[in-house]
Amino acid sequence: MLFVDLYELTMMQAYFIYGYNETAVFDFYIRKRKGISRNFFVFAGLEYLLEFISNLKFSESDLEYLDSLKIFKKEFLDYLKDFRFEGDIYSVEEGRIVFPDEPLVEVVADLTQAQFLETALINLVQFSTLVATKSARCFAVAGGRILVDFGARRAHSFQSAEAAARASFITGFAGTSLVYAGKKYGIPVYGTMAHSYVMIFDDEKEAFEKFSRMYPGTILLVDTYSTEKGIKNAISVLKKLREEGINIKGIRIDSGDVVKLSKYAREIFKKEGLEDLIIFLSGAINEYKIKEIIDSNGEVDGFGVGSELTVSADMPYLDCAYKLVEYGGKPKMKLSEGKKTIPSRKSLIRLYKNSMMITDVITPFGYEEEAIRNKDMIRYDQSELILKKVCSKGKILDDICLKDKKQYILTCRDRFLKDFSYLPDEFKNIYHSREYPVIFSSSIRKITEDLEANLRME
Amino acid sequence: MLFVDLYELTMMQAYFIYGYNETAVFDFYIRKRKGISRNFFVFAGLEYLLEFISNLKFSESDLEYLDSLKIFKKEFLDYLKDFRFEGDIYSVEEGRIVFPDEPLVEVVADLTQAQFLETALINLVQFSTLVATKSARCFAVAGGRILVDFGARRAHSFQSAEAAARASFITGFAGTSLVYAGKKYGIPVYGTMAHSYVMIFDDEKEAFEKFSRMYPGTILLVDTYSTEKGIKNAISVLKKLREEGINIKGIRIDSGDVVKLSKYAREIFKKEGLEDLIIFLSGAINEYKIKEIIDSNGEVDGFGVGSELTVSADMPYLDCAYKLVEYGGKPKMKLSEGKKTIPSRKSLIRLYKNSMMITDVITPFGYEEEAIRNKDMIRYDQSELILKKVCSKGKILDDICLKDKKQYILTCRDRFLKDFSYLPDEFKNIYHSREYPVIFSSSIRKITEDLEANLRME
CATH class of the missing domain: 3.20.140.10 (nicotinate phosphoribosyltransferase)
Known part of the structure; x- marks a missing residue:
């Protein structure tokens, strides 16, 4: 050695x-x-x-x-x-x-x-x-919201990605996106969909519908083109599928003014009687951003925390x-x-x-x-x-x-x-x-x- | 996988x-x-x-x-x-x-x-x-001085330590302290001594002498107690050993006002006719520090670049x-x-x-x-x-x-x-x-x- x-x-x-x-x-x-x-x-x-x-x-x-x-x-x-x-x-x-x-x-x-x-x-x-230490700081300000490690791709190696998934789980994260860490440590694995998935289809609604049929209870990524339209498309697919007994759990927003967009989403959800939908945010999230979003009354149930966590950026x-x-x-x-x-x-x-x-x-x-x-x-x-x-x-x-x-x-x-x-x-x-x-x-x-x-x- | x-x-x-x-x-x-x-x-x-x-x-x-x-x-x-x-x-x-x-x-x-x-x-x-990219920036400002990767301990994993040794060698570093990277990639390995080595002995001069006899051409770490005294002890051991045909290559300073201390060391070296001794600096070195030290006319022939490089700290x-x-x-x-x-x-x-x-x-x-x-x-x-x-x-x-x-x-x-x-x-x-x-x-x-x-x- x-x-x-x-x-x-x-x-x-x-x-x-x-x-x-x-x-x-x-x-x-x-x-x-x-x-x-x-x-x-x-x-x-x-x-x-x-x-x-x-x-x-x-x-x-x-x-x-x-x-x-x-x-x-x-x-x-x-x-x-x-x-x-x-x-x-x-x-x-x-x-x-x-x-x-x-x-x-x-x-x-x-x-x-x-x-x-x-x-x-x-x-x-x-x-x-x-x-x-970094993940504990996220936990300290998240007020019980779901935290998931999304950092594997920006970790400094495969080993450090595993170690980050493990360390953040120890300090109260709900899980990780990294399948390998799930297998080795039994850490719950989480995932939604990438923009590439939505882009493969000619129509966003078709992308959402096909994914939801295959993974009932999934979360839909709504910001590939226009987030506002994406939210509406998600709702329209959701209504159709709920009639068939297929559930969708919520949406993920990965870009733009997430506080504003999350409020917009919650408002529509309420209007449509969809109070149970969850809103998940990702994109350059760290403990400061979590606190800021919550303090600005962002409507958020969970965060994907990636690069900023996995390298303890500050x-x-x-x-x-x-x-x-x-x-x-x-x-x-x-x-x-x-x-x-x-x-x-x-x-x-x-x-x-x-x-x-x-x-x-x-x-x-x-x-x-x-x-x-x-x-x-x-x-x-x-x-x-x-x-x-x-x-x-x-x-x-x-x-x-x-x-x-x-x-x-x-x-x-x-x-x-x-x-x-x-x-x-x-x-x-x-x-x-x-x-x-x-x-x-x-x-x-x-x-x-x-x-x-x-x-x-x- | x-x-x-x-x-x-x-x-x-x-x-x-x-x-x-x-x-x-x-x-x-x-x-x-x-x-x-x-x-x-x-x-x-x-x-x-x-x-x-x-x-x-x-x-x-x-x-x-x-x-x-x-x-x-x-x-x-x-x-x-x-x-x-x-x-x-x-x-x-x-x-x-x-x-x-x-x-x-x-x-x-x-x-x-x-x-x-x-x-x-x-x-x-x-x-x-x-x-x-980080190591190339060090290379860009080092003006031909020796650069050695000292970062293994603060890398985010064994794999990232190896990758950092490899990447910095590609961009002109002379070598690494990490033996594993030397074995795998043929990168020249460098090392001096740690403070713990000096501390084992009751007397700094004895520590220097024993090390130099075992590793002719070595570099002595002079800042364990008082850097000024350390420099003088190094010179006294050097003079004794050179008479026996055993060489010492130079000194390393790892703390304090390195610009001032390096000038002090060079001055003494000159007085003593030891112009060939090299001065090696380490401790929180990055491209900005390298440039600063050189611009302040620090008397330096090489740098050990550790944590700041290996995690690309900024x-x-x-x-x-x-x-x-x-x-x-x-x-x-x-x-x-x-x-x-x-x-x-x-x-x-x-x-x-x-x-x-x-x-x-x-x-x-x-x-x-x-x-x-x-x-x-x-x-x-x-x-x-x-x-x-x-x-x-x-x-x-x-x-x-x-x-x-x-x-x-x-x-x-x-x-x-x-x-x-x-x-x-x-x-x-x-x-x-x-x-x-x-x-x-x-x-x-x-x-x-x-x-x-x-x-x-x-």
Whole structure:
């Protein structure tokens, strides 16, 4: 498996040859970023990481390629032959709401093994978390309306299309257009028709009628030529077919002034006694557009959310990192300007009051009691450790995510919906930045200050 | 293969059952988009598309899944059993410079087959084109400095990391950090060291020395603690090792005020008689930053370009489409507001004068002579058909991209470098929007006007 940056392999060889093989701890976390509004993140992608770790192995041809680079010694390549991940992994569960600075995945392993994971781990976890966060923002403003992922075509690859369908389903989307994701994860698949379908026929009504006969309960795309005419054609076909007992569920509008057009459609539907028809909107939809359309009293029952979701267009990557925080039992940190790290192996504790999240506390691993003792300072009635052991000595502890993916993502979805209900409303605002309280415990602050002072002295 | 949106399959069944099986023509093109500066695009990703088409097949379990949806008839599922792509594909070659509105891929096939490709084709071609365009913009401003793709970790998947390494190499990057891309495509792999490496050692100098002994000619990362001290430590190790005949090539700075720090480093290097050391910069680099650093007289020999490249951060998706333009020999168009299409099967002709590109002309297929005859209107001395047949009746015509990927991408790279030299400088500006002349021939304008008038009358 060569999904690795060259420098990880060269560093690994240096560790191996020079004998640096003590236990290392690396943290994956999201950096604080100014100016871009994400009041919360939704952690996702752990399944991909655990799958990667389970299948980790260098093939013969991988080793031949590495040998051809003429920088790796025979003894190191021999070591890679049987290379497996044999360490521990602590992780937040998929679907949980998280915040910047928090350790989301913590790898505790032999230095070479922990170093190897860097590029793959970031890649597998950052994108799912990115999209789950974006889709959760859509969910936050949709007011219960149906949301469907339409993004497969504009995703950056087949794999990212799948990951986006999966991540958005976890955060409350009703389904996806991507058939492959339906097959693999049991996510409900949705689809209407494309403009090309309507264009094949000489007459729009004929196109609508034939499709509705084949797919009773379908949704008709009405904006191929004139949306107003399209709506009238849909109604005329609907009346004819309802007489025969064939139903049509509603219409989709994909262009133009969708607020105005949706109101126009609803008005006609009402006049015609067709209150049960649904109006579905698509075309450059994102959380801002959803909110705008709803706030302008657009008559809408559901949204197809495509490109803007699938690439998280206003924030197409997370500023996130995978950093060494401990080696051989000693805390480690870097001081690089603007990219300073927080040393020490960690625990992450969430405090609740009246069933609402109030504060997260980051402590050194083993110092969890400190947060609990702080009861006087922060008034809470419940606490929870949210960084959990998911892999022990290379063995996945609960491998439902590998064995029953359909069941697993339903669990993740429930987890998100629960967390979302515990999150105070002020953090669900998509426009205003609100910093959720994430506190570093006094012991972790002390470790950091002492180490920094030491490093600056040298 | 279920990388397809549900509506494509439902439309296909409708075409199949109702007997709409004449030849259809679909165009893939980039839409004009206001406000975002991309004066040219670089077409890429054809290899992925041709590979997809060559392997196209529904598995038993695919068909079982479709059957479970209870909307597909047995005769249609039987038809899918032997479903293959048997049509023709015309495409621009990878590495060519292209512009909005131009047909970049044109599929001429049975309606069901052409419709099936929609989602996969857009997915496979849009991302490679997106990144190749972004990397070409970096290339345009780097003034010959080394550019290396560092983006794998922030790519939206393993596949997109590979595609980004490949696309950026085509547009003049020196290489990538991603080992997998090196193995598959023969792209040179680059790497230095991470901060974690330096942090493992108690002493920065020891870290540098051990690494340099193992990898003579390496580049040292100097900003883990204090960049100024890091530079001095690098020099001290370098002097010691050069006495032993071991070379160090240069340094990398990843944080802070890189312009200031690079000048500081160069000054010391000069004082010490180390003019041959190179300075490599990384950290949130994109084309704007490259230009800024160079314009501020930053002392830089190369850039590691990561997240900003690999997701094309300022434009994370192309507004592109795959639209029906002809069916059964008749031109087809949609009139949707803001998304009107241009009907008819097409040819794309590029006109040159004095070895510079001057105008592209879009004509109906078979009407290429029209553009040539126009010689009086546009003064050109050379013309070229740039939409070429790449697949005939399902057979890939030149399958070097499947059989010798390493050779193939070198060809694509040459093609880009040539096209780039033919592109007038004014279009290489990364700040100012300049619209390259793309002309619709009079016949295609007439076809469009007539059809639109007809459709509006109905």
